[in-house]
Amino acid sequence: MLRGMGGETQASRAASTDTVLLLDNVVKTYGPIRAVDGVSLAARPGEFIALLGPNGAGKSTLFQLLSGLFVADSGRIEVMGHDMARDPVPALARLGIVFQQPTLDLELTITANLLFHAGLHGIPRAVAQERIAKELARLGLTERAHDKTAQLSGGNRRRVELARALLHDPSVLLMDEATVGLDPASRSELLKLLLTMRAERGVAVLWATHLCDEVTDADRVIVLHRGKVLADSTPADLMAKAGTATIEQAFLAMTGTGRKPA
Secondary structure, three states, X not given: OOOOHHHOOOHHHHHHOOOOEEEEEEEEEEOOEEEEEEEEEEEOOOOEEEEEOOOOOOHHHHHHHHOOOOOOXXXXXXXXXXXXXOOHHHHHHOEEEEOOOOOOOOOOEHHHHHHXXXXXXXXXHHHHHHHHHHHHHHOOOHHHXXXXXXXXXXXXXXXXXXXXXXXXXXXXXXXXXXXXXXXXXXXXXXXXXHHHHHHHHOOEEEEEEOOHHHOOOOOXXXXXXXXXXXXXXXXXXXXXXXXXXXXXXXXXXXXXXOOOOO
16 A cells, blocks of 8 residues: 555654544445545645545545534544544544535625635624635636626636635635536636635645546545545645546556546
8 A cells, every 4th residue: 555655654643643533443334335444634834635536436425424423423624623523523624625516696796605604603794794705806706706606617616616615714624526517728827816715714624536637736645435435645646646647547456446536
């Protein structure tokens, strides 16, 4: 199994570093199927971590555990030191989440969608309006603030969902297959925005994808296959240790699937 430098896993070093997200030997089963099988990882402020795996690898199940939709059978999940099982409210409050399926109310304007989300987080209206204005300006959506989200392109809807996820100033941003349905230009723009924002804001990003070309600029790539972590390394180290010229080739070499991530 490929790991970080010196054979040490990222999670095993968590106790000696600043960690905003920690998973320690997390397991989730559905009958005889171990959808998540002993997954461990740790994320630091400002890190962009790509979670790469084919459909059925366990990415969505892992995100469901991270977002509190399901509870792990065993293991530990912490967000900013808050245990997800014992202390879920403050743990979830430090997460920003963009799900694979769109979750905006298409009948509301961009501003109304964001104000509703701010209210759920207890953000005072005046503070929320100021934050909304800043986020929309950063994302190039100021002139669309009062448009209904139904009028937006897929790429701009994702931008609104990103603004919503960042509105309460989270420590960790979870992006679950966030480019599904987007054209190549919109995919590229979204990735560039995230790479810039994580550097500016110090937010850790966990980016789940099945597309190899979306992980080349990540600080780390975690390869997930059949619920297990096969590798946790930089893109360059991943290819070097697998003896390949591309991430795609490294993935095929590690999993032995003989095909691309689906």
